[in-house]
Amino acid sequence: MAESKIPKDIAALNFEDALSQLEEIVRDLEGGQVKLDKAVESYERGAMLKKHCEAKLADARMKIEKITGLGDAMKLENVESE
Numbered sequence: 041m042a043e044s045k046i047p048k049d050i051a052a053l054n055f056e057d058a059l060s061q062l063e064e065i066v067r068d069l070e071g072g073q074v075k076l077d078k079a080v081e082s083y084e085r086g087a088m089l090k091k092h093c094e095a096k097l098a099d100a101r102m103k104i105e106k107i108t109g110l111g112d113a114m115k116l117e118n119v120e121s122e
Contacts, residue, residue, distance in 0.1 A: 046095075050088050055096040062089040 050058065065086040068074050074082060 058089050058092050
């Protein structure tokens with residue numbers, strides 16, 4: 041599957057709103073009452089929402105590591121353990 045660019049409407053969402061939409065899609069799909077075409081569309085949107093949420097979390101982690109200096113400590117720890 042080719043890498044898909046995150047649509048603008050998803051990219052504009054904050055983490056909490058994207059996660060909420062993803063949870064709603066999962067509930068709908070798990071309910072099994074969604075027609076096949078709609079299920080495929082929902083799955084595709086869910087995949088983009090997941091990707092967006094993961095990027096937001098990674099960005100937050102990097103910011104926290106930068107603030108706390110934890111990122112450098114973790115790199116040093118990994119080198120020492122080898």
